[in-house]
Amino acid sequence: MSLVPWAYQTAERTLASALPRRWSHVRGVAAKARTVASAVGEDAPLLEAAAVLHDIGYAPDLARTGFHPLDGAYFLRSIDAPERLVHLVAHHSCAIREARMRGLESELAAFSDEESPLRDALWFCDLTTTPDGEPTTFGERVAEIKHRYGPDNLVTAFITEAECDLGAAITRTNERMASSIEHIRFTTRDPRYRA
Numbered sequence: 115m116s117l118v119p120w121a122y123q124t125a126e127r128t129l130a131s132a133l134p135r136r137w138s139h140v141r142g143v144a145a146k147a148r149t150v151a152s153a154v155g156e157d158a159p160l161l162e163a164a165a166v167l168h169d170i171g172y173a174p175d176l177a178r179t180g181f182h183p184l185d186g187a188y189f190l191r192s193i194d195a196p197e198r199l200v201h202l203v204a205h206h207s208c209a210i211r212e213a214r215m216r217g218l219e220s221e222l223a224a225f226s227d228e229e230s231p232l233r234d235a236l237w238f239c240d241l242t243t244t245p246d247g248e249p250t251t252f253g254e255r256v257a258e259i260k261h262r263y264g265p266d267n268l269v270t271a272f273i274t275e276a277e278c279d280l281g282a283a284i285t286r287t288n289e290r291m292a293s294s295i296e297h298i299r300f301t302t303r304d305p306r307y308r309a
Contacts, residue, residue, distance in 0.1 A: 117196070121163035124193070128173045135245055140166050142247025146239040152294035153287050157232045164202040164236050167195075171203070181218050183209035187225050201225045202233060207240045208276040208283075215268055215275075231290055238287040241280055252284050 115123075122144075129137040147165035151158035170176065171186025178185050187204035204225035213222040227233065244250045244258065256273055263269040273280075 116159070117163045117199075118159050118166075121166045121199075125166045125170055128170050128176070128189075132173055132175070136169055136172050138247040139243060139245050140169050140247075142243040142249070143168065143239045145247070146243050146249065147235070150235050150238060150287060150291055153235050153238075153290035154232045160196075160198060160202070161232055161235050161239075164199055164206070164232075165239050167199065168203050168206045168236065168240060179216075179218060179221065181209075181213065181216055183207075184213070184218060184221055184225075198228070201228060202236055205233065207237050208279045211276045211279070212269070212272040215272055231286070234283040234287045235290075237280055237283040241284060252281060256280075 125140055126137065129140065144162050144166040147158075147162040151161065154161050167186065167190065169182060169186065170189060171182035171184065173189075176185050176189045178188055183204050183206055187200050190200045190203055204222060205227040210219065210222060210227065213219045241252050241255050242250055244255065245262075250258070256277060259273045260270050
């Protein structure tokens, strides 16, 4: 079985019945990944797989640390998922900042943050998708997270601290998508892509 179908099967088996709203979110993030594939080129299948698996660590059966990026990475590593996928899940959406707040930075350091267009695109997809899997803006998503968790929650503190880094990744992804569209316009005779 190829990577993307395997990722959907793994995520569905782990999340769909235990956390149906989370399952809706990850399916929405994966759908968004398909729309930004041009920003990552040949890594598009890996982006979609990471998108559908990024929150797998929320599954109650997988909790080891209580920090879902790390728990998801531990699980994926235990089932021999591709290493790049494991690392993307571990570091999705600026996880290092929350790991520091939770005292889990050394555990997260066992996984690499590749700081690549693929990483940025995964952050983009997560932070422009609602908890119900619908498209949203980055600003609306940040506001929703702050409202849902409340002013005194660690997640609110994290998203406030990470907002600039997350916003920069979203900007870079938007620029890469715009650049790829311009490239298509200049290299194709297909009138659908002409301005």
